[in-house]
Amino acid sequence: MLGKIFVATALAVTLSGCVVAVGGDHDFDDDSSWKKAQRYNQEQVNKLQMDMTAEDIRTLMGKPDFSESFNKDGQMVQVLFYRTHHDKSDGKTTKEECTPLIFKQNKLVGWGDKAYQYL
Template sequence: MLAKVFVAAALAVTLSGCVIAVGGKHELNDDSSWKKTQQYNQEQINRLALNTSAEDVRTLLGTPDFTESFNKDGETVQVLFYRTHHVKSDGKTTKDECTPLIFKQNKLSGWGDKAYQYL
């Protein structure tokens, strides 16, 4: 009976140690990942040129965090939002943490908050 208690105690200590190690490492990777993505997006957006195609931007930056699409004055307008700056540590990306990229007729016509406000 004493042997069973000893084995159960050893297993409990071993398993709880594994859970702590896995959880702790995962959180560090998540923090580092969004920071790297954010920095990469900032750097690439700073290098963009007007009239770049939406397809080329998606190839460069990947899937946007948010999208909007609509017609205005007979033109198709698409807005892609990419995370570029940290606002709140809540584990969620929101539009206020993103830079909007505005495309008219599939060509980049502007980016940033001012360009978005002029729509």
């Protein structure tokens, strides 16, 4: 019995310094991966030029967060979405937190919400 008390006391003393953080809003953590990606994407959007190909963009910015492809008026349209701003702290990236990049016939023809609305 004395041995069990000793083990329990030793565990209590050694584990008393352990802290586990669960949940919460970690906006103070500037090193979080989504913030790094978001900041990087913002910088890359400033480098965009009309007529870049989708492959040029993927080389520059990496894999998009979302993508869409469809045929409109006989032209192939592709939209790549890259996270560029924060909406709410729910741990999920949404299209509303992304900048759309619009391609027609594999050439960049516009980006941003206005360009996406004009589709």
